[in-house]
Amino acid sequence: MDLACPNCRSDNTQKLSLAVEGGTFSSKATTVGVGATGGSAGLMAASTSGSSTSTLAQKHAAPEKWPVISGGIGIIATSWIASLFAGHWVFLSGCVLAAILAVIGWKYNLKDYPRELAEWNAKFLCLRCSEIFTPDRGAEDAFAVKAEATN
Numbered sequence: 001m002d003l004a005c006p007n008c009r010s011d012n013t014q015k016l017s018l019a020v021e022g023g024t025f026s027s028k029a030t031t032v033g034v035g036a037t038g039g040s041a042g043l044m045a046a047s048t049s050g051s052s053t054s055t056l057a058q059k060h061a062a063p064e065k066w067p068v069i070s071g072g073i074g075i076i077a078t079s080w081i082a083s084l085f086a087g088h089w090v091f092l093s094g095c096v097l098a099a100i101l102a103v104i105g106w107k108y109n110l111k112d113y114p115r116e117l118a119e120w121n122a123k124f125l126c127l128r129c130s131e132i133f134t135p136d137r138g139a140e141d142a143f144a145v146k147a148e149a150t151n
C-alpha cells in the first residue's frame with residue numbers, strides 16, 4: 001500500500017492534478033523530459049523540442065467540458081457568414097452540424113466528463129521517470145487518511 005511508481009519504484013511521486021496546476025512541470029520539466037528514456041515518444045519529443053513545460057502540462061491537463069453553447073453559436077455564426085457567399089445550404093448544414101455536436105457534447109458533459117475528471121484526479125505522476133499511473137483504490141484511501149492525520 002504505497003504510492004511508489006509502478007515503473008521505477010521511486011516514491012518521489014505527486015498527484016497529477018497538483019503537478020499540472022501547481023506548476024511542477026515548469027520547474028522540473030527538464031528532469032521529467034530527460035528521465036523519459038523509453039516510455040513515451042511524446043515525452044521524448046517534448047524534451048527535445050524545448051517547449052516541454054507547456055506540452056507536458058497540456059498533455060496531462062484536466063479534462064474539459066465541451067463548450068456546447070459557445071461552440072454551437074460559433075458554428076452557426078461561421079456558417080451564416082459563409083452562406084452569404086456560398087448559399088443557404090451552408091447555413092442549413094451548419095445548423096445541423098451544430099445540433100449534432102450539441103447532442104454529443106451534452107451527453108459527454110453529463111456522462112463521460114465526470115468520470116474522466118475523477119480518473120484524472122486519481123492519477124499520479126512519478127517525478128523520477130515521468131510515469132503517469134493510478135494507484136489502486138486502497139493506496140488512494142490510505143493516502144487520504146495519512147493526509148488527514150498530518151493536518
Ligand SMILES: [Zn+2]
Nearest residue numbers: 005008126129
Ligand atoms: Zn517512476
